[in-house]
Amino acid sequence: MTDHVLELTEDAFLGGQLRLKQLKSGHRAGHDAVLLAAATAARPGDRLVDLGAGVGVAGLSVARRVAGVDLVLVEIDTVLAGLARANAEANAIQADVIVLDVEADATAFAAAGLLPDSVDAVLMNPPFNDPARHRVSPDAARGTAHMATATTLSKWIHAGRRILKSKGALTLIWRADGIAEVLSALDHGFGSLQVLPVHGDARGPANRILVRATKGGRAPTQIHPALILNDEQGQPHRRVQEILAGKGTLPLANL
Secondary structure, eight states, X not given: OOTTTSOEEEEEEGGGTEEEEEESSSXXXXXXXXXXXXXXXXXXXXXXXXXXXXXXXXXXXXXXXSTTOEEEEEESOHHHHHHHHHHHHHTTOOEEEXXXXXXXXHHHHHHTTOOXXXXXXXXEOOOOBOTTTSOOOSSHHHHXXXXXXXXXXXXXXXXXXXXXXXXEEEEEEEEGGGHHHHHHHTTTTEEEEEEEEEEEETTSOEEEEEEEEEETXXXXXXXXXOEEXXXXXXXBOHHHHHHHTTSOXXXXXOO
């Protein structure tokens, strides 16, 4: 794979702490992946699995912040998985990249080295656009990356629950108007939910939610004060700028 065969861009993330290659067209990682990483709790030595990792932005961002995590990037698309592997190497981050369908069964996961009850933390940015309400991209890979079926969320959360250890944490980002789906899917085997609404600006409703759930957790659900990305002039808030620059974390990342 060479840059002249695939049209790539090299983009700076975390204020230049990461330089990552991704496809010029199709699904491209952005703020969602960085916010997900900033909401993910991890300790050195934790086995951390990024499900549907794409080119690795979210998982590699956590690994840059928390040295010594045992990072696994799971991606169904072989091209994106190859880019994730190259990105990890280029940024001197150790990562195991696995080509695998997140919706595969336990046998396939085990064959790839992801056994039940073996992982400390899972993060995911599943495809979350409802094709009945959004125009499907003519780019097949982009469509796969963005569009959800009726069972996408529940199957991805099931996969995360299966590989997590007891008291391990799952962190995900989803559409805010799909919060009922998230809560329903997490009702089986998870508790101690923490929810962080994300607003594009102060005047509009939340358009994303970040959720952390603990396998077997029993603490009451907490809803954190909203994260407002832009002020009334459309400029990023200072706290958001710091997070995107890799200089801070979100409350869900607190251990």
